[in-house]
């Protein structure tokens with residue numbers, strides 16, 4: 001069986017063990033005589049799968065009891081609207097515009113209220129996370145319903161390494177591309193959410209973890225669609241309508257896999273080792289240059305380029321010939337991007353680094 005070195009930014013590599021387990025259960029789930037794909041979401045067998053998925057995630061992250069965990073559809077993008085619709089009670093929130101997805105969330109929030117840009121790194125091509133002091137200064141005394149950040153900017157390869165302290169103002173974070181890459185102190189947030197398709201499972205599941213007191217009065221805006229009403233979804237156990245049954249089942253498998261690997265501390269160690277292998281090479285390379293400023297570098301998405309579009313294209317083509325897939329950068333940054341999520345092995349990263357060395361030896365310094 002040939003499996004490529006998959007550096008895709010999402011949907012992304014899943015653990016082989018998980019895929020094999022799912023395959024073994026696909027046609028007849030544990031003697032039920034049917035596939036999870038065919039199972040009613042109201043059945044006892046499925047409720048057990050769902051409950052186990054939630055309990056495992058709560059255990060992994062240490063989610064406090066005062067938080068609800070929701071498994072929704074519509075991608076992370078639907079939450080760009082769900083967050084203001086539920087939480088903008090006084091019509092004003094602060095956004096840190098640190099990349100494309102933060103910008104989209106900020107634009108979406110402007111449909112529902114005043115979304116203040118607290119800080120941005122757009123002037124330098126989103127190559128860094130705005131300074132914490134700048135964010136805190138901008139948020140101070142603004143009477144904001146929440147402060148919104150995108151913790152890991154998938155496209156640009158930057159990550160918050162310290163969170164802004166905003167006093168009583170809830171911090172809301174899009175953790176899509178760093179979810180389960182490392183420990184997450186849920187209690188620091190009013191809400192965190194993640195599209196599953198990087199580290200948690202397949203596309204089509206979005207995990208929302210929200211502090212109960214923020215939603216107990218229902219959505220802030222009465223136009224909020226029922227589907228996006230966090231209180232309603234929590235009351236219905238994420239089954240106000242038919243959930244993504246198979247996707248949630250698969251997420252559960254991934255959560256168990258992460259536990260079996262040693263949990264989130266172990267994930268962090270592995271991800272640091274993998275990303276360091278690439279960053280160390282970038283720091284001494286005369287050909288490749290990293291996009292992110294060193295202090296803002298992401299543990300999950302490593303962005304780099306040669307500065308010559310033809311050479312970048314040759315690098316990507318040569319990678320594919322060596323079974324190294326998914327390294328073409330996003331068009332907003334160009335160059336290359338290697339996403340080194342949990343299921344990407346150290347061996348895959350070594351293969352990529354080896355190829356970078358080979359490519360540089362062949363193409364000289366620029």
Ligand SMILES: Cc1ncc(COP(=O)(O)O)c(C=O)c1O
Pocket residue numbers: 009010074075076077078101150152153154155174175176177195
């Ligand atoms: C950080 C981040 N936020 C939001 C999104 C949008 O997610 P979706 O495509 O699930 O709506 C992505 C997608 O890659 C992302 O990386």
